[in-house]
Amino acid sequence: MDNAIKLHYNVDGEDFTLAGTTSATVKKYLKTLGLPPDVIRRTAIAMYEAEINMVIHADGGVIDVEITPEKIHIVLKDRGPGIPDVEKAMQEGYSTASNEIRELGFGAGMGLPNIKTCSDEMKVDTVIGEGTTMDLVINIK
Amino acid sequence: MKVSDIKEKLNLTCAAGEGGLDRELEGCYIGDLMSLAMTGVHEDMVWITIQTNINVTAVASLADAACVVIADRAVPDEATVKKANELELPLLTTEMTAYETAKALAALGI
Ligand SMILES: Nc1ncnc2c1ncn2[C@@H]1O[C@H](COP(=O)(O)OP(=O)(O)O)[C@@H](O)[C@H]1O
Ligand SMILES: [Mg+2]
Numbered sequence: 001m002d003n004a005i006k007l008h009y010n011v012d013g014e015d016f017t018l019a020g021t022t023s024a025t026v027k028k029y030l031k032t033l034g035l036p037p038d039v040i041r042r043t044a045i046a047m048y049e050a051e052i053n054m055v056i057h058a059d060g061g062v063i064d065v066e067i068t069p070e071k072i073h074i075v076l077k078d079r080g081p082g083i084p085d086v087e088k089a090m091q092e093g094y095s096t097a098s099n100e101i102r103e104l105g106f107g108a109g110m111g112l113p114n115i116k117t118c119s120d121e122m123k124v125d126t127v128i129g130e131g132t133t134m135d136l137v138i139n140i141k
Numbered sequence: 142m143k144v145s146d147i148k149e150k151l152n153l154t155c156a157a158g159e160g161g162l163d164r165e166l167e168g169c170y171i172g173d174l175m176s177l178a179m180t181g182v183h184e185d186m187v188w189i190t191i192q193t194n195i196n197v198t199a200v201a202s203l204a205d206a207a208c209v210v211i212a213d214r215a216v217p218d219e220a221t222v223k224k225a226n227e228l229e230l231p232l233l234t235t236e237m238t239a240y241e242t243a244k245a246l247a248a249l250g251i
Pocket of ligand 1: 053
């Protein structure tokens with residue numbers, strides 16, 4: 001689509017203190033576009049959870065966001081370890097996060113369920129030892 | 142009610158983000174898990190937590206919290222303070238527990 005807005009970001013997997021920066025930038029941008037608050041909120045939650053997962057579980061990656069009048073399309077690609085059992089990972093409360101990460105308030109095992117609730121389409125492509133690509137769509141109308 | 146009002150009435154210490162003290166607030170969420178706070182905190186709410194790491198500012202700002210009350214004598218990290226100042230997100234600390242803080246907020250009608 002020619003009137004699509006395209007944004008590209010690198011997510012640093014080393015610096016935990018920066019996690020969420022990309023989501024914050026995109027949220028701010030969506031606000032300037034005047035999109036409905038519900039769309040902005042769902043995008044912010046889904047993207048934040050996916051971005052955090054990239055940092056905690058996969059050592060960073062890249063995020064592409066495409067915005068059209070109809071929808072927000074987010075593709076998050078990492079070169080992490082992959083997810084052995086996606087169905088299990090999608091269950092509320094399932095987490096492989098370390099104790100160190102849990103002490104910071106992560107590892108509730110609610111990230112993937114939150115992403116599912118907040119997005120209209122969610123696709124997870126994962127290959128063990130190669131990485132995970134998450135494809136999310138949030139409809140605007 | 143404004144953030145500055147609860148700061149005064151509950152005798153909270155503003156550790157960062159003074160620029161946001163004038164903001165109106167409504168409602169409250171209590172919790173220390175980021176994924177739950179992300180969905181539980183809504184626009185203009187007070188978020189009570191004992192987390193002190195910088196991810197608190199990310200979640201609070203993404204969820205559009207009016208302020209964060211850090212309960213139980215916890216002290217925000219230096220990086221958290223810096224980020225909260227940048228975001229003008231008030232971080233209010235207190236010796237009260239989360240429960241005592243929530244009771245005091247409820248007594249104010251929040
Ligand atoms: N990008 C990813 N790469 C590898 N594993 C992942 C990724 N995202 C999620 N996972 C796995 O799925 C589990 C569940 O994820 P999530 O629901 O976000 O919970 P949490 O992040 O709190 O552990 C994680 O603990 C991890 O094992
Ligand atoms: Mg997660």
